[in-house]
Amino acid sequence: MSLVRRIAGVRVAVREARTRTALRALARSGYLASGLLRVLIGVLALLVAGHVAGAHADASGAFETVRSITGGTVILVLVAVGDLALALWLIVQGLLFRHPHAVEKWRQRSVYWGRAVVYVVIGWTAARFALGASRSDSVEATRAATRDLLRVPGGGVVLGLVAGVILITGVSMVVVGARRQFVKTVHLPDNPGPRRFVLVLGVTGYVAQGASIAVVGAFALVAAVTLDPGRAGGLNQALTAFNESPWGRVFLLAVGLGWIVAGAYAVIRARIARLG
Numbered sequence: 001m002s003l004v005r006r007i008a009g010v011r012v013a014v015r016e017a018r019t020r021t022a023l024r025a026l027a028r029s030g031y032l033a034s035g036l037l038r039v040l041i042g043v044l045a046l047l048v049a050g051h052v053a054g055a056h057a058d059a060s061g062a063f064e065t066v067r068s069i070t071g072g073t074v075i076l077v078l079v080a081v082g083d084l085a086l087a088l089w090l091i092v093q094g095l096l097f098r099h100p101h102a103v104e105k106w107r108q109r110s111v112y113w114g115r116a117v118v119y120v121v122i123g124w125t126a127a128r129f130a131l132g133a134s135r136s137d138s139v140e141a142t143r144a145a146t147r148d149l150l151r152v153p154g155g156g157v158v159l160g161l162v163a164g165v166i167l168i169t170g171v172s173m174v175v176v177g178a179r180r181q182f183v184k185t186v187h188l189p190d191n192p193g194p195r196r197f198v199l200v201l202g203v204t205g206y207v208a209q210g211a212s213i214a215v216v217g218a219f220a221l222v223a224a225v226t227l228d229p230g231r232a233g234g235l236n237q238a239l240t241a242f243n244e245s246p247w248g249r250v251f252l253l254a255v256g257l258g259w260i261v262a263g264a265y266a267v268i269r270a271r272i273a274r275l276g
Contacts (some may be wrong), residue, residue: 029048029121029272030086033079035266037062037122038209042259049252059122076130082122090116155225163220170214177206186272198272201265208258 040062066072066079094112099105176182182202189195 004015021265024089027086027089029078029082030084030123030157031266031270031273032091033082034086034119034122035263035268035270037079037263038205038259038266039263040065041216042256042261045256045259049249049256059125063126064134067129073130076126080123080126080130083119083126086117087103087116087119096275104153160179160221160224163217163224165217166220167214168238169208170212173210173213175210177203177210182206185274187274188272198265199270201261202270204258205262206266208255209262212255212259 016086037059041059044061044065063076063079066075069075090112093117094109097105097108097112099108138197180199183199186202188198
């Protein structure tokens, strides 16, 4: 190999390394942004449990709250950029993932890409709110889409399948948390104290998020079976329904605290996540 080619190869390698380093930094910022979002959703859930007027325990409610504070629009832009960068990183990781068994390879790729879709949705929603969208617009758009879907032949089946995916996702998160399977995606501290602290945050966060997401899926499944679009809704509608009874309020308080813990874990994960 000539000296010129070797130099060119070194330059390409350095450029790729810099790009991957920059992308890693943006991906970690995505974890940080999602962590702050989870904390805010948890706080809003506690406010819903306390019957505070105007509190909405979902991403739209959180984004609307952020926008109302000084510099909120800038924060929303940073959240959008961070989450979209994290989504891009997950897509790339899925493409680069290799395994001798095809089933395992595509299973793991689907996990990467499924998580990427979630962060794309969150990032896109943050961008929309930064540009002036409102929570009422978002909620009405969701309800209108559900109504239109239930009006077409087979729409109930499609909604049922979507609800099933959401329900399975929630249950899977509970299992991941209970079995501590999330440790594969982070570098746990060597010191027993911090290590135990991270594990407690991870288990609590995954179980709380999984339980609330499963509830959303269950509500959507009921809407598909009854063909009632009013029963389908987001996280806020699902959690608010539990606020009508004392035990439901206890569940809502637990979920709110769990989301706050999940946010704390995500902030820590921004530092200790395995990124390739």
